Amino acid sequence: MMRSLSITPAKCTGCLQCEMACSYENEGVFNPAKSRIKVFVFEHEGRNVPYTCTQCADAWCKNACPTEAIQINAATGAKVINEGLCVGCKVCTIACPFGTVNYNHATGKVIKCDLCGGDPACAKACPTQAITYIDADWTGYDKMRGWAARTDTQSAAQV
Amino acid sequence: MRYAIIGAGPSGVVAAETLRARDAQAEIVIVGGEAEPAYSRMAIPYLLAGQIDETGTYLRHTPDHFDKLGIRMVQEQVSTVDTDARRLLLSNGSSLDFDRLLIASGSHPVKPPVAGLDQPAIHHCWTLADARHIAKYASPDSRVVLMGAGFIGSIIMEALVRRKVRLTLVEKADRMVPRMMDQTAGNLIKQWCIGQGVDVRTSTQVDAIDTDPSGSARYLLRTTPSGVIPADLVVVATGVRPTIGFLQGSAIETRLGVLVDDHLQTSVEGIYAAGDVCEGFDWNTGARAIHAIQPVAAETGRLAALNMSGCRTVYTGSLGMNVLDSIGLISTSFGQWQGIDGGDQTQLLDESGYRYIKLQFEEDRLIGAITLGTTEHVGVIRGLIQSRTQLGAWRQRLIRDPSRVMEAYLANAQ
Amino acid sequence: MGWHKKVLRVNLTDGSCNAEPLNMQWAAEYLGQRGLATKYLLEEIDPKVDPLSPENKLIIATGPLTGTMASTGGRFSVITKGALTGAIACSNSGGYFGAELKFAGWDMIIFEGRALSPVYLLIKDDSVELLPADDLWGKSVWETDEILHRRHQDPQLRVAAIGQSGEQGVLFACVVNDLHRAAGRSGVGTVMGSKNLKAVAVRGTQGVKVKDPARFMRVVAEKKQILAENAVTGQGLPTYGTQVLMNVINEVGALPTNNAIDVQFNGASKISGEAMHEVRASDGKSNLVANKACFGCTIACGRISKMDQTHYTVVNRPEYWGASGGLEYEAAWALGAATGVDDLEALTFANFICNEQAFDPITFGSTLGAAMELYEMGLISDAETGGTALKFGSAEALTKMAELVGKGEGFGKVLGLGSKRLCEKYGHPELSMSVKGQEFPAYDPRGIQGMGLTYATSNRGACHLRSYTVASEILGIPEKTDPLATEGKAGLVKAFQDATAAVDSTGLCLFTTFAWSLDDFQPQVDAACDGEWSLERLSEVGERIWNMERQFNLAAGFTGKDDTLPKRLLKDAAKTGPAQGRVNGLDQMLPEYYQLRGWDNAGVPTRETLSKLGL
């Protein structure tokens, strides 16, 4: 069974442990600015919403990439950046309709969630189980995909 | 089933792979007119900048990728499409029969009406072959004039700057990237580039190119109103047109590009078009439009292939969008960034910080945007536009602070 | 490691911003944040200086663990000579600002001088600019935050600012960051205002490194587990916040009520953490919306509240309808019990105003309580208050005065002096519930004896956060002591003071100490910071800091005579509850305390003590 990240915003307290864990895992430093997962804070509602790549079945970012630098990890299903092939053109950053591929000025390449090879650091670090890594069937993916379906051009192609 | 695809660019390649995924048995041939492995034009700037070698521009990197998929690659120009006989005539005299055809021949640069363009160190920057020529002349400290500060020109500019040439950018319009950026953003980009050492001349026209009799430079460009500009290399990036010459006389209807319907089919049954060459629809307005950009090339390639292989899928039009890195200043534009009559707009401008964001609305939906100086979560602008999300209360919040697009999306999607 | 080893020095007088290396010898002796910045202040200013003069300096400092994955690693402090007290001031805050400053590559910022006209500091990693803030002057913290986010088009920008109270010289103004986290006490915001510094906005993308990352990750994970499994940090605080204490402290008869005339409050349950969970009849919602963490915090004790939109304070004022920082225990006590007000919504509103205009709810509530007593004695007239009857229990008085103090207008200007100056003005200095000019908070020393010594000896004026003996005397952490006894409290206070000074210098939050002792901090500090950090060294750092702060105060003109309590606590016995009939036995604790500290009878550290600590 393929697993995926499941996010329950109601449980998130906004501590950003996930962002630190992610940046530490991927960059070797505590640096939320380089985190692949981000917590968005809705001050006036008192809500915190962690958000990262949903690893879409048919990935916009991957399809748009001109150099085949976004590849699928067969074990996890994650869409993974191959830094050697990425030229830093940033087309994926505008192609992903969820805004979850970001450009890293320091390296001149893009960064996105790669599920840490199947053991996501964010989920391990979350103190409230707002982020868990579970069997794909159980996640809010359908909701996500439902939304994605409204992003017409490609979703049409997913049927 | 015999599928033929004209064009080995991203659109043709994605289409071939999609066809193969849908049909293990079919015969699939890509006819590409260049003597190169399938490559990506938009990687050329990075090749010129020395960030990658030629293999880095290839669309696929596994050496026998196409063989393994059973996709036959033919390196030959198509000279004629015989729609009745369902046959392609190739420039080497051979021919190729098909049941279904995809035209993905892309676009090609247009030559401006300037005397003296046909000289050795004057080049478009469109193909790998062009890139090799330019690389030969664009040595450090050489004087290079880049004609055209459109989207493609501006991308090439970055590559030339990285090659440490002395660069002059000449643009006929009153600002840089006029078709992607408004006056404010175009001017800011210009200011920025000047600050980075590029001599940017907007509202300037090249009238003719002469050889320099004194020999101190290779060429002298006569310009209005900037006078004479010396150059060792001239790069011409003054626009592109769909590549449809080989369709002349065929039954396939064309205008500026190949006209397609809402399934990417041309006027001839079983013949489709995708990518730069196809004249489809603007996603926002539904009007005829050509969006000659990489993501659209890939997406229409996929969609066309699905339709060709029997999976009827509606093509709802293409969204224009670009991301541009002008020597470190990153800008994007999406959809109807110019706005529409009766629609609201909002913007924030921080001139000294080189930051700008402008959003356009139709009722409570986002329909277009320009950003400058930010790279975080910009894709969500596309998502908001293409999902036609009704923003509700977030419309007013975005009007107050347009930088909150990610929150606006999350608030409405979750 | 842990530290960036970089200090930003901003001279507001000449507008210069310069990077300089962190004094690593001092870092080795004082760790960071509270200790290290106090060392800088002591070395750089004359302790006798007028706190509101350009010669005073204001330091915003992080700790070596700020911005790391250690739980609660988001703290920073504002260190200066306090406007309210004239003593050393060090106010600690959470939120996201401190970590962001660290991510931008800075351990601390030292502000000196005074700007000619209002300015704000914009930090984006190494790029640092002082920008004009004329258009921000007169704006609240909330408005300032919004304007700066828009101006710099960056939702991730973190802003610390003063409100109108700080501009207007309200002596207990704070610095509020991330809308509702505050460096709250002693008037650090007033000092910031006196420097014409409106705000600091920071965005950092450089990150923080630690000495031994693998060990650090292992240790912090272990320590987080301890927090999660502890009843207070794992359950009580996330569910009720510090407000878990309201009913508890009331029951033990240690809830100072109506300017400490009483030690129990009839309305306590109505303003308690439990009450914040209750569904309101008016709108079917509860006051509390959610609990909220500061950066890196796995406890998440923060309260996020929404007002009842029909409450008189906010009818037709939608700007107060959104969620914002709700009542913490000290604020609920000060705005409620100290003034006798039991209207939870009124308290929440006053608390919002405290955040919006950045002033300290503890000093404000206590000062208002004193003013109410003076009013009821007939010493303050309606003419002075602008027609508001300052009666104990009046929610209208509370909310009206909160708004006036926030703007520094009308009678708010008088309340803005703090209770000491206010009571002196009306001829009754004994009615100020303060020590060294600062009002004590929510624990009555008649019912919790150790807190009497805590308040009397606190270096920044009365404060619970300098040695929270409540933990031991009421909650039994680390072991239960009798709250009504004075024996052993001197040792307890000293131990807590030293440990707290060390904890406050790490970058972590004091609230972890409900579950952690110094042994739990030690391996985290040691894995993060250059050098070897043993438990002994950490304790010694704490004691060194305490004595250094004492030296600052002595040099500023304080003496042992100032180590005392308001007469009411020493003479008027508690009227009800378990402590009925008791006063605080400070005289039984103080001499022993001096002795344990190695101070002479006048409260001055002996030469031996100083040299032992390398001072």
Ligand SMILES: Cc1cc2nc3c(=O)[nH]c(=O)nc-3n(C[C@H](O)[C@H](O)[C@H](O)COP(=O)(O)OP(=O)(O)OC[C@H]3O[C@@H](n4cnc5c(N)ncnc54)[C@H](O)[C@@H]3O)c2cc1C
């Ligand atoms: C320098 C440069 C930078 C760019 N940067 C960007 C960018 O940053 N972002 C972006 O979105 N887009 C960018 N583009 C545009 C992008 O490359 C094109 O939109 C994309 O390549 C279109 O793909 P396509 O498959 O439709 O056509 P093409 O890539 O043009 O491929 C067309 C193929 O058809 C072949 N062909 C043409 N005629 C015939 C014929 N008669 N017979 C046989 N074969 C034929 C060609 O040889 C070629 O193989 C850039 C382009 C260039 C040149």
Ligand code: SF4
């Ligand atoms: S980055 Fe975006 S487009 Fe790519 S897989 Fe993730 S959500 Fe999909």
